[in-house]
Amino acid sequence: MLKQNLNIPGPSELPLEVLHALGTQMVANRGDGRFSRALEEIVKSAQEIMNTKNEILLFTSSGTGGMESAIVNTLSPGDNILVCINGEFGSRFALIAEKFGVEIHRAESGWGKPINLDAVQEKLIEDHNKKIKAVFAIHNETSTGVLNDLEELGSMVSRHGALFVVDAVSSVGAVEFRADQWHVDVAITASQKGLMAPPGLSLICVSEKAWKAVAEAKMPRYYWDYRLARGLFGKTRGVPDSQLPGIPITPSIALIFALQKSLALLKEEGLANVYRRHRKISKALRAGVKALGLQLIAGEGFASPTVTVVLLPDELKGEEARQILREKYNIVVAPGQKKLHQNGIRIGHIGYMDLKDIIAVLTGLEGALAEKGLIDKSALGTGAGVAHRIYISGE
Template sequence: MDDKLMLMIPGPTPVPEQVLRALAKHPIGHRSGDFAKIMAEVTEGLKWLHQTQNDVLILASSGTGAMEAGIINFLSPGDRVLVGCNGKFSERWAQVCDVYGLATERITAEWGKPLDPEQFRAALEADTDKQIKAVIVTHSETSTGVLNDLETINRYVKAHGQALIMVDAVTSLGATSVPIDAWGLDVVASGSQKGFMLPPGLGFVAVSSKAWQAYTTAKLPRFYLDLGKYRKEAAKNSHPFTPPVNMFFAMQVALKMMQTEGLENIFARHQRHMNATRAAVKALNLPLFAADHASSPAITAVAPVSVDAEQIRSILRKRFDIAMAGGQDQLKGKIFRIGHLGFVSDRDILTAISALEAALQELNYEGASVGAGVAAAAKVLAS
């Protein structure tokens, strides 16, 4: 049947009908007074979602563009940076730093394991000359389903006193609490196609006053991604370049939906869906890739042993029109990933788990009794 695709991947994520309808409106001029009113409204909504009074700047980019902007606007060639690497996307930020000639030091953990905050503490405390200019952390590592301990790492950065804390919050913003002002986070990047319930196309960068001070002396090249330009125009409820106007219509609607639900309810829903998904996977005797204490509310990675991950994904897509994500790089063919962030409901979780059970039956999997996964998920969702 056409038009029944169900996205259970970590991005793009499902988009509500009313958001899709907003996308279909006729564009308006991006230098008009009407657009300025929308710009003002969505900027306030973004500050609410980011839990900050700092600037939240809007780029026409993916999350990668937002993260690159967050790095290059506040650093100079040769600056020493610490980058936590425990998955594909955290390693990408180290590669970006390498490209721009930064003195990149990687603090690593095995894929599927969380970063060790004590390694950051040791490196920061040893930096008595205050040469470390930034610490870059991926909060929710999309490739593995691991949630890193940003709060503790940030506390060690704050004790250092000089370094900026830069955060990839692409799959954590809108799925779990990222209290920017309360924690004093300096640069936080995210993208529209995750917890924002929007299609791909917009990147967001929240910037602290401390980071803006670093901006004044930063010497890395920048033009389109020069955040100073975005800040200047945002103060006038405008944009330095031609923005995707219809995405702003959509963002206006999505933010209103999120404000109606409320931050705490949004975070509780994502936690409930993570718990239900993990309970179902355990009941099916399928190994989880990330430990319970370091699991992301946005995505659950599963590492099956006696059945093939790609065969599971293929059956889900062909038989049930449900898309789940595969593994990346060295994890390709070894894991599959269930996205449960953004516009996802309890019904979606139960549907995905029941289809997963049907796929396992088709593959003659004998590791669990029929219905065990759905029963486990239903129990969590009903509690």
């Protein structure tokens, strides 16, 4: 029997209600009331969750596809962009843009640190001729477990006049996201993390300013074309059928029904409660990890509420810890990425998660440490106990 705990930073385990919604029989993707209601509900919920009045688009793709869509819809080959890099996903954003012939400028900071706002400010001030067309940033950097503060960054970008493009894949639905207030022009998220649906859908929030860039962008595109994609949601904007652009693309119906259900569950819990739950279990997990003498990559002030990256001692290492967790405890955590591959593990606590999940992970970690003689068996329960204590001590 395999009663698995899946604690990677997405995909997360799904609530039973969402799994059941997946099993909804197919309907026609045009003209069926149940399907258009699902789309309407998704748009409305996504706008609430992202705190935006902007249009929401939906693609059948992973989050990476959503990232690519932002590049090909807002830029032309040879355009200059500034990418804020404080981990692997920032680097990937730059890599994808580079593939499409974009000139990349970088504002980098060390792994485990938040985005370097001074470096960004400097680059933007230096840019007298407004060559920088867009600033790209990651809201929640999953490779290091760092949550970037987008409020000040967004203001800087807005003052400069560039587009602000944000990968919010591992934050939206689990961490507060304020697209309009933070001047976000294109926000990208995906179904399988905070939104508690299976992987396979990306959601894009597009500002008026971004739509102007879409009209001018010269990158070749078809599948990702926002002008085509908005056709799917025309009805939700009151556009009559006859004026809608053709939508030649069959949407991912099963996942859309699942997302409709998962967003309803988030609303039922209340977004403020959802965010508090993530903050609380993250804080408790961090306390538990430290109580076991292990090191956290991200500092207190900017630790992610959705993923925690832990540095293990050389006597245990990441791969061995993951093996013990998997084989002896049926707990799956993710390996560290790039420079954290050897000693790091990434613990996901995003979506359908509560205290019991991080107690389970801490229990597994304690077991791995004890097995390697790094803690005494009498210390089993120490990390979990501390986590529990922090959890019940309030916010």
